[in-house]
Amino acid sequence: MALIAILAGDGIGPEVTAEARRVLEALDLGLTFEEAKVGGAAYEAAGHPLPPETLAVAERADALLFGAVGDPRFDNLERAHRPEQAILGLRKAFGLFANLRPARLFEGLEGASSLRPDIARRIDMVIVRELTGDVYFGAKGRGTTEAGLREGHDLMRYDEEEVARIARVGFETAMRRRRRLLSVDKANVLETSQLWRDVVIEVAEDYPEVVLDHMYVDNCAMQLVRDPGQFDVILTGNLFGDILSDQASMCAGSIGMLPSAALGATGKGLYEPIHGSAPDIAGQGKANPCAAILSSAMMLRHSLGMTEAADRIDAAVAGAIREGARTGDLGGSLSTRAMADAILDRL
């Protein structure tokens, strides 16, 4: 029997994860749940955003369902105690190196996209972003040049194993979809990108059914706005993926609709909506629970092998949206609970 750790966190985190749990329970999958505090809520209770008790629950669990962390009351704490550190700590503790961000425009939400409806309608892609390497984790520093100018540097670096393992996640993702993988890099100017491209081409030999293409990141940014419907699975490094995934999510409409996963070498993954704790609407029952509910579907798919149940959740969300169920962020007036009820009705 699979154990799910629910790390609800701050702000709207508890409101939306409660609805995701309700959906999972309705499916009667024999899951058990354990809740633990994380973020500002954990700092308040235990003096640390990711206390040992929470790590122990996460350790025991087969998968982690995460809400959001961040609380304006703790914005002035030193960095190690800020709520946002909890996510970094969990990624590190469980070696979560792959970030999956599906971006899809649900039928009926064409008006919510930043793009023209006829262009937006075709968006249905997944960005597979490397999460634990690249320029964010290379040697960094500040200094002074010989001419006395202030200087700063961050080393962009990958080794072949780091590239190969994220490439495999990309190919596996493509195998579950339309069997097309687009690797995005800047191989015309960066050594890191040339290594990236070489290794991706090597890994491709293990996936003969997948059609592999390459694109430079600047072109990809342009194409995402021009015609995002052309993309299926995009594989890219940490820096490029950070930027492209945020860009793709805005093309796809409301932040309240988009789930994500962070996966590692073991089956244990962390699943969370891409949105934050939304302090401006927290505690008012206004938050859109769809992103959290869709995250729970990703959890069933990627950590628990429950594909059919995952499909049912995805279809129920799409059905509710198609038939007009809307929270405030989508221009409607349903409460968090009522939105989840509309989804439960269609399970």
Ligand code: NAI
């Ligand atoms: P945010 O995503 O929390 O909110 C941005 C805007 O979107 C707000 O107007 C909010 O009301 C709205 N919104 C977000 N989720 C929504 C939902 N489910 N339904 C309806 N409306 C929704 O981003 P913001 O304001 O930049 O950050 C707030 C806090 O969240 C900060 O402390 C930040 O550090 C944290 N944060 C945490 C993340 C995480 O836990 N992974 C990710 C992003 C931000």
Ligand code: MG
């Ligand atoms: Mg970002």
